[in-house]
């Protein structure tokens with residue numbers, strides 16, 4: 103049985119076996135490993151870096167926390183990792199009262215922890231932290247997946263106060279590179295890594311201009327990591343976000359479903375995001391039923407359909423040629439006016455939705471028929487010859503239309519807006535301005551992602567998109 107928490111006490115002897123001890127922690131713990139140094143083991147910067155680097159490799163799933171203080175009293179049940187027992191330690195002499203640092207701290211990782219550990223080691227009273235938000239995060243890769251700022255602040259404060267011995271952690275959102283560092287006069291030092299020294303210099307320059315004291319600049323080394331796709335050589339939040347593609351990010355909804363109904367997944371995505379590619383792959387490789395709502399919408403415009411009539415009534419009869427909607431003319435009206443697009447959507451979505459429901463009904467009836475013929479029982483998740491019956495509703499505007507609210511789960515495919523514009527220009531022969539117009543008539547990637555359970559990104563090679571889909575399907579099969 104795994105215990106949640108563990109404690110590893112390091113001294114000058116067992117520190118040689120650090121990797122082995124961390125590997126053993128990985129097999130016996132499920133959540134968090136506290137590490138505490140005994141008095142005969144000095145706390146050097148090299149050791150702190152080594153602990154976090156080795157943890158990232160040997161026990162990547164554990165939240166490793168090197169303590170500056172003694173073991174947090176609030177946690178009672180630890181599993182001891184290794185043989186060493188904690189010996190009494192003297193309180194560390196703190197060099198400063200107030201220390202500042204900044205960062206985005208998305209998916210708090212071991213590189214961040216080195217920086218936070220340093221601040222906790224140096225400050226006796228306040229550890230002031232600026233956590234980037236809004237325009238500060240927009241240029242980061244996969245920024246749409248960055249955790250909400252309130253969540254990042256909560257995580258950072260919880261971590262710092264857990265490892266420190268009494269210092270307060272005061273964190274706030276920042277929308278420029280200075281934040282509280284140029285507002286609070288009696289700060290004494292700033293902690294940065296090798297890559298953010300320039301930021302600390304800029305802080306000191308501004309403090310100087312404002313007649314404030316200069317901050318000591320404390321530098322920590324970067325913790326290495328490797329990500330060939332993003333070309334990263336350090337542990338980074340961008341890589342963590344990339345690793346989260348194809349992984350369930352939010353719990354799925356419990357939708358009441360009869361045993362002979364398929365499990366339905368919504369597949370959303372903006373223009374040229376790679377939806378159809380992923381839909382096709384889900385169908386061909388994984389055998390899912392995929393309903394392409396874009397194609398369905400086209401069939402709603404067939405001669406004699408009720409949609410032609412409704413659009414004619416709403417937008418005026420000169421939008422019709424021989425009773426059929428002139429889609430080019432309609433496009434020129436709705437793509438330059440968001441409220442007109444919304445009005446059109448209100449007419450089209452119910453039609454598409456009922457056609458999609460009809461298809462689900464028909465294919466369900468077909469599968470049930472097959473099952474009955476073979477005299478096989480219908481199992482909980484509608485498994486036919488070991489294939490789970492899953493239907494994907496692929497629709498660009500799935501979330502705008504609110505359909506995701508009635509589905510068990512929604513997946514979103516996205517590419518950064520600039521790449522989508524580039525693809526539309528290339529594929530649809532539109533000008534850049536027209537492509538931007540089409541894009542801005544839809545909700546943003548961020549809005550879509552915030553309403554989804556799982557995210558796919560088609561920015562890199564096709565194999566990479568497919569690997570994300572495979573990961574998503576593997577987990578789905580275990581989950582349902």
Ligand SMILES: CC(C)(COP(=O)(O)OP(=O)(O)OC[C@H]1O[C@@H](n2cnc3c(N)ncnc32)[C@H](O)[C@@H]1O)[C@@H](O)C(=O)NCCC(=O)NCCS
Pocket residue numbers: 202203204205206207208212213214216217231232233234276279280281282283292293294295296297298299300301302305322323324325326336337338339
């Ligand atoms: C503008 C800032 C705050 C933006 O932070 P950034 O987006 O880079 O944050 P991120 O979450 O990626 O990293 C936070 C900090 O951890 C460091 N870090 C990130 N990865 C690693 C790693 N693998 N190893 C060691 N340190 C790491 C970063 O260098 C940074 O110092 C920052 O880069 C900066 O310039 N800092 C110096 C000035 C400052 O602190 N300003 C705000 C004061 S309130």
Ligand SMILES: Nc1ncnc2c1ncn2[C@@H]1O[C@H](COP(=O)(O)OP(=O)(O)OP(=O)(O)O)[C@@H](O)[C@H]1O
Pocket residue numbers: 371372373374375376377378379380498525529560561562563564565567
């Ligand atoms: N790695 C990739 N994965 C998926 N599509 C990619 C990738 N790289 C480039 N593309 C291209 O992106 C374009 C859009 O893909 P696709 O047609 O699947 O998107 P879509 O979201 O269905 O678009 P729309 O809704 O606008 O029809 C295609 O031209 C496709 O070739």
